[in-house]
Amino acid sequence: MESDYAIIGGGVVGLSVAWGLLKRGLSVTVLDGDDGSFRASRGNFGLVWVQSKGMNQPRYARWSQQSAGAWAEYASELADATGRDIGLRQEGGYDLHFSEEELQDTVAKYEELKRKLGGDYPYEVLGSNALRREEPNIGPSVVGAILHHQDGHANPLRLLHALAQDVRTLGGTVLTGKHVTDVDRKDLFRITCSDGTEIRSRKTVLSAGLGAIELGPLMGFRAPVRPQRGQVLITEKMPKIMNRPSLIARQVDEGGIQIGATNEEVGLDNTVTPAGLSRLAEEAVRAYPILARANLVRSWGALRILSPDGLPIYQESPEMPDAFLVTCHSGITLSAAHARFLPDWLEKTSAAPDLEVFGEARFS
Known part of the structure; x- marks a missing residue:
């Protein structure tokens, strides 16, 4: 199978990039992992968030603002194409x-x-x-x-489903249950999977989250990413008690209150702990006392993907030209930018955003 782009990683980051490339008439194959993969896209807080980002790097603040500004049209286009309301609310x-x-x-x-x-x-x-x-x-x-x-929130699972659906509708190929074991290049890239699947492409994007730890060095990247656990609580569906989201809690479009999240350096451990959940509940009740009467119905732990300075990494491989590393911990916030603006950077058009400050040279 041959395409213009192979995207390694089928979460929100990879699918956002794939969607944007398909919109430009390019052919795309997405290789997604199996159910045992760590999936930040299925465990995040769902914020489209600007404030507090880029305190030490204004370019990151601006990049987040650009993405937040593109989100409304982006969500509307996905909803029209798929019939899925992404649940976007951007009222601060x-x-x-x-x-x-x-x-x-x-x-x-x-x-x-x-x-x-x-x-x-x-x-x-x-x-x-x-x-x-x-x-x-x-x-x-x-x-x-x-x-x-400029802040808001969305339904991250609906976003993931809408992207996966529309990528296929636009002619993209999404292969699931694929564990990539090797990437090499002669005239074209050849991506090999553990089950024997081979994909050939003109360009390759590594957006596999924590999978970049293993695959990045094979492709000439430093890929200095690490996991950070975030635990989250969900209450029963409740009448409207919050008008806007906060960093402590948000009321999702379905009525439940999402409480979170912890920031724990525990390696590849995504389990939940009584101590972590207790801290979350205590802070949430301190902020919103009405939550003391709410029933909790679900909790989970998921792993963020963090670089040493917390900023995204956008890097073309110095060893494999036309191989790109795209990774960040704000995949929901930056989804619109990855869909709308990043394809210009990948294709090196005159409209390409300046992402030099997000390259790996900053870790030298």
């Missing part, structure tokens, strides 16, 4: 604070980032009274919040 989001000192410290950092972005960083600070007018169920322990107007 909160960073809740339990102390005035921490709130003011964060505001000072936001002001510095806003200056670096030329003033394009639309947020406001809500004191306790203003916040409770917006969110009557906020608890008395919350002294205030930063409301960033």
Whole structure:
């Protein structure tokens, strides 16, 4: 089987890139893992989030803003094509604070980032009274919040399903249950799987998340990514109690409250722990006391994919030209950018975004 692009990794990142390439008339084959693979796309928090990103690298803040700005049209196009409502709501989001000192410290950092972005960083600070007018169920322990107007959230599983469906509709091939064992190149790339499947392509994108740890060095990448566990809780479906999402909890489009997430350096362990879930529940009830009466129906642990500095990695291999590493921990936020803008970078058109700061040279 031969195509313009082989995408190794069929999560939100890989499928977003595949969708964007197919929209440009290119042929694409996606190689997705099996049910034993670590799948961040099925365990994330679903935020389309700008605030707090790029505090030390304004280009990341701008890249997140560009993606957030493209999300509404992107979600609408996917919904029209597949009949799946992605559940996008972009009416702002909160960073809740339990102390005035921490709130003011964060505001000072936001002001510095806003200056670096030329003033394009639309947020406001809500004191306790203003916040409770917006969110009557906020608890008395919350002294205030930063409301960033570019933030929002979506249904990540519907996004994943919609992308997988439309990639196939657009003529893409998605092969599941494939464990890639080798990638080499002569005139074309040859990707070999453990079951004997071989794919040939003009270009190759490695977007396999933690799979890049094994495959990256074979393709000439450093791929310095690591796992970080995030545990999450879900309540029963509830009447509307939240108007906007926060970094502590969000009310999903189906009515349940998603609470999360932990940040744990535990290697490739994606199990849930009583201690981790207890911490999440305690903080959520502190922020929203009404949740003390909610029944919990589900919990899970999933592994984020993190680079040493937390930023995405976009890199063409110095050893295998036309092989690209695309990895990040904000696959939902950046999905629109990966679909709309990254194909220009992969195809090296005049409209290609400048992603040099996200290359692996920064780890030298």
